[in-house]
Amino acid sequence: MQLEKEFLLQKEKQLLLDLISTYTPSGEEDKALPFFERVSKDLGLSLKVTNTNSFYLNKGKILFVSHIDTVQGFIEPKVEKDVIYGRGAVDDKGPLIAMLLSTWLLHENGYDVMFAALSDEENKSAGARELLNSGNTFENIIVGEPTNGNIVIEYRGVIHLDIECKGKGEHSSSSSENLIVELGEKIRRVYLPPSSYDKPSIVPTIIRSGDRLNVTPSDGYVHFDIRYPSTVNEKAIISEIVNVFVDCEFKVVESVPPVKVQPNNPLVISLFRALSREGIKPSLSRKAGTSDMNILFPIAKNIVAFGPGDSKLEHTDKEKISLEEIYKGIRVYTNTIEELCKEN
Template sequence: MQLGKDYLKQKAKEYLLELLSIYTPSGKEDNALSFFEKASQELNLNLKFTPSKSYYLGSESSKILLVSHIDTVPGFIEPKEENQVIYGRGAVDDKGPLVAMLLATYILNEKGYNVSFTALSDEENKSKGARELVNSGKKYDYIIVGEPSNTTGIVVEYRGVLHVDIKCKGVSEHSSSASSNLIVDMANRLLQVTKFPKSYDTPSIIPTIFTAGEYINKSPSSGLIHFDIRYSVKSSKQEIILNLKDVYKDCEVAVVEDVPPVKVDINSDLVKMIMRGLIKQGLKPSLVRKYGTSDMNILYTISNQIVDYGPGDSRLEHTDQERISLEEIFISINTYVSAIEELCSKKD
């Protein structure tokens, strides 16, 4: 089956503008149910809607999975199209890649390949969709995660994340005669442990929440600091946590989320085939390490042949300038189709 460039661009434009008009911040992913019901019928792909508010299209027997996410960060942006560029909340992260993967799944199934697609929920929050998939016990031979990778980048490594709450107790005194202050004590120690991003393999330890105090003229009796910590496969999670516990040894230190870093084999068949898919289009692929964390970190446990590739400028993620060109989406559709066709022929 061969669909023309103009048709694919027009279909991508139609789907993306419709999807961008549906507000789906984390927790509201079910707002898109009618869109996926329509796409399921038009593209002849079976639809399954799960308790986590994730969407699966295609056969449940498939061992090849294309993965995006349907949720966005909060803040609706009115979608529009100008000169083959689509604007709107989620255009880059992650509805542009989602549409590219959805159309690629349709093409591949029409060609006789058993490929499935999922739009997972809650990626911008606690990754309920990815965790639900892992807990289902399903395994895959190949998974492509459709996060934006600048259209020619192939993401082979993500840093892990630790979310840590530190709760401290202090002596509550009248502020006019107080001999100590919990806020000052916690802040002094905070300065000891904070590390801003400097290099990929150096952990970043960033305070994102600091609360303390009960009344305007009373020194606080309790306080909380939340740290967002990112670290690569070359860092020791245990050392990071032990250092925090040492600095805050008289406080309660609790890890409230722990997603390990991930690094894939750059010589895997999947990475090679995506590179070939780009080269065939006259493009130069590059291997990328991302400073953040994605569902790929979680899904790695159900397929060691996994990689992140998708259209869109990753610098525009979560900004009010989110936009993606139809040409980027078209390139990605071709790349997905070419890579999976070669993978399947290699297995045969």
């Protein structure tokens, strides 16, 4: 077993350094094609590339799904002892490598598992939406995101809302009203800062108004990023905002519903057992953000999120992951599927 571990540690190091050396921010996922062509040949797994530049290896009704895109900002890869630094090391190329190698090991042992590296997760999730509309369904999906050793069974939903309002353009020295002030007052009335998982957050992220130094603006734009749990109604949130921003135009530019799976889900139970065998005491977790798990929920009988890595490092300039974390991820993914198939 020690020989096998050393082999996997070297393999994951080689693959992860190769992958994070390839800068793939959202919209540039095609740059990863040579990597997946090499992996497909090396590991003996069939490769499919889709219209959104998502990459699929192998086939099966069990799906390991990660994402190949990263946020903007390349970080030069480096290795310190057994820790690898670089953009995407933790989000999401570290979990991706763990899933990829687990897919290979399971395939070698006769298990049919499909691996997907989806595109655009850090933007509008074009890869996940493509998969959702493909007609494919799965018995089990594990979404590979860094989860700090926990099992994520809930994500909040998201609404991205554009608002455009009209005002009265007047010379500033004799103006009778001011759209900027009005927008500020309305924003304060609906603003709900992030507080707890069970309460929605309504956060303004963009505001634009005015284009001349001495004239009050005649139009204004506000964008709200809204997050909400499964216990809150999407229409009720939007209605509350509409009632404040009267006589304005509204456009929902993105809406992803929240997702919640039950703790006694067979996939959750198998994952819990696999983690326990690795000496990890997992907790069931709820995440305030949104992931591809929200989108893929309708095409999975069972779905859950789990992956190696520290989620607090996501999107930072300190992204890193250890080879040991990835190795444990490989073992947990592999043992989970073996446990699941044994039960069935």
